Amino acid sequence: MMRVIEYQKTLFQHQVRKPVSGVNLEKQNIVVWEFNMRQYYSLGMKLDEVIKDKNLEQTILENVRRCSKLVGKSFKVVFWHEGLSEKECENFVKRNEKLLFEVNTKITKGFQRVWFLIGENHKPHGVSRYSYMHEGDILNGIVQYLKIIKHIQRRENG
DSSP states (O other), X not given: OOEEEESSSEEEEEEOOSOOTTOOTTSOOEEEEEEOOSOOEEEEEEHXXXXXXXXXXXXXXXXXXXXXHHHGGGEEEEEEOSSOOHHHHHHHHHHTHHHHHXXXXXXXXXXXXXXXXXXXXXXXXXXXXXXXEEOSOHHHHHHHHHHHHHHHHHHHHO
16 A cells, blocks of 8 residues: 655655554555655745836846856745736736746745745734745845855855
8 A cells, every 4th residue: 555645846755664554564565755855945025016116127137046046956936916917927027038937936926935035924824934034125135035045055065
């Protein structure tokens, strides 16, 4: 009997050594645990705030590119929006298509859990959906994100 528990992406196998009701121990039983071992240093911000000013939009996206280059493959940027039309989102993607495909990008209508949140506090049902947060403008938030990343990299490299 095989039991699959899905959490994210990486597979781990564990042999069942103790009797469990309904399990035949004459055959080898494997429990498969699936979860994400990779730590994404995701950066989340509200798309509504990014597209307010076209000049500021380019500055923000260049800083996101800088974050991506510093962090590497474990970087992800999540833009969520509230009340933007599909057309506004499509225009944002068309304007910045090259950069958005260069970095690991996700655009979503609903708020999603991120490692570092820039903007307002999102605590649905009293539960935080982030590990770190910066309340304030996006550019200062990116600076704070980079400070934390550099600290983590210094600590890991000795």
